[in-house]
Amino acid sequence: MSQTTRLTDGRKSFEVKKYTFATEVIPRLSCHDPECEERIANGLPVVIPDVNLVASARHWNIDYLHDNIGDGKFMTYFSSSKKFKYYDDKKCPNVKSFKKPMEQEELTFDDFVQKINKGKSKGQRCYLQQTLNETVGKNIVSDFLGFNWNWVTAQQKKNSFGPLTNNMLLIGQEGNITPVHYDEQENFFAQVYGYKRFILFPPEEFPNLYPHPTYHPCDRQSQVDFDNADFEKFPKFRNATGFETIVGPGDVLYIPIYWWHQVESIPIEGHTISVTFWYKGRPTPEKVTYPLNAHQKVAMMRNIEKMIAQALNNPDEVPEFMQNMVLGRYT
Numbered sequence: 001m002s003q004t005t006r007l008t009d010g011r012k013s014f015e016v017k018k019y020t021f022a023t024e025v026i027p028r029l030s031c032h033d034p035e036c037e038e039r040i041a042n043g044l045p046v047v048i049p050d051v052n053l054v055a056s057a058r059h060w061n062i063d064y065l066h067d068n069i070g071d072g073k074f075m076t077y078f079s080s081s082k083k084f085k086y087y088d089d090k091k092c093p094n095v096k097s098f099k100k101p102m103e104q105e106e107l108t109f110d111d112f113v114q115k116i117n118k119g120k121s122k123g124q125r126c127y128l129q130q131t132l133n134e135t136v137g138k139n140i141v142s143d144f145l146g147f148n149w150n151w152v153t154a155q156q157k158k159n160s161f162g163p164l165t166n167n168m169l170l171i172g173q174e175g176n177i178t179p180v181h182y183d184e185q186e187n188f189f190a191q192v193y194g195y196k197r198f199i200l201f202p203p204e205e206f207p208n209l210y211p212h213p214t215y216h217p218c219d220r221q222s223q224v225d226f227d228n229a230d231f232e233k234f235p236k237f238r239n240a241t242g243f244e245t246i247v248g249p250g251d252v253l254y255i256p257i258y259w260w261h262q263v264e265s266i267p268i269e270g271h272t273i274s275v276t277f278w279y280k281g282r283p284t285p286e287k288v289t290y291p292l293n294a295h296q297k298v299a300m301m302r303n304i305e306k307m308i309a310q311a312l313n314n315p316d317e318v319p320e321f322m323q324n325m326v327l328g329r330y331t
């Protein structure tokens with residue numbers, strides 16, 4: 001029997017799996033609370049329950065979307081486990097031994113609904129992850145226009161975020177897990193339907209979470225499996241300490257750029273619906289201050305890794321090169 005612990009979204013309480021690492025709770029603060037503004041300005045996560053970012057979509061459910069979302073195609077991932085570990089197709093040739101952890105297919109919404117039902121009998125899970133685009137029907141457009149653009153655009157301006165890159169619609173089956181990874185964008189994550197558990201780690205935790213190399217298809221993902229952590233291979237994972245929360249309908253979680261996150265759809269409402277607001281990061285400041293912060297150092301490591309892989313022009317040569325460069329020399 002695995003151990004469990006209890007977490008709350010501020011209204012309900014949920015029993016969730018207890019992992020090997022300790023966590024603190026991410027604060028839940030009103031959008032009118034100056035501390036909420038401060039956290040966003042300082043690049044710290046916060047759950048905001050009252051900003052009504054996607055209140056105009058509060059009636060979204062599978063049936064409504066089925067009737068209104070239009071005839072566009074929706075990228076859908078299929079996994080024979082609970083985990084949906086993202087990989088970049090373009091980087092697959094870089095690692096010959098790489099086995100794709102999930103399948104992907106572009107489906108109409110109608111096909112997606114049918115696949116959910118069929119997949120259940122085949123023991124396969126689905127996760128729809130599609131940028132909202134111009135193919136959506138007029139009711140969805142109207143709901144979209146009703147998002148709280150005033151608030152989110154004011155945040156973008158105040159915090160000097162770059163442009164909005166996209167709004168991703170996520171529809172997951174209960175129990176689906178997006179394993180721990182970081183993104184290179186700022187994210188206001190809006191929960192529409194059902195509940196999700198978020199486990200976050202700051203960029204300082206990079207050495208404890210052992211990301212795959214940048215040339216690897218699973219770049220930005222941790223190599224550590226929380227359900228089955230290999231402490232021999234990844235000893236510093238013992239030092240990891242995180243933050244966590246549960247978001248429910250109406251909640252917005254600010255996920256700062258380069259913050260690690262694992263996301264778990266809580267088994268309660270059958271499925272979960274979420275919408276992301278992804279923004280490019282702040283521009284590099286004209287006057288850099290030292291010491292660099294963890295997020296700037298991660299960005300620098302990524303650039304150096306990419307430069308080496310490009311200069312060698314052969315991903316197979318990167319591991320030995322990197323090891324020759326540091327092993328036994330900096331310890």
Ligand SMILES: O=C(O)CCC(=O)C(=O)O
Binds near residue numbers: 177189196261264274
């Ligand atoms: O909700 C999920 O399963 C993943 C979301 C995520 O990783 C993100 O919004 O950056």
Ligand SMILES: [Fe+2]
Binds near residue numbers: 181182183261
């Ligand atoms: Fe993410």
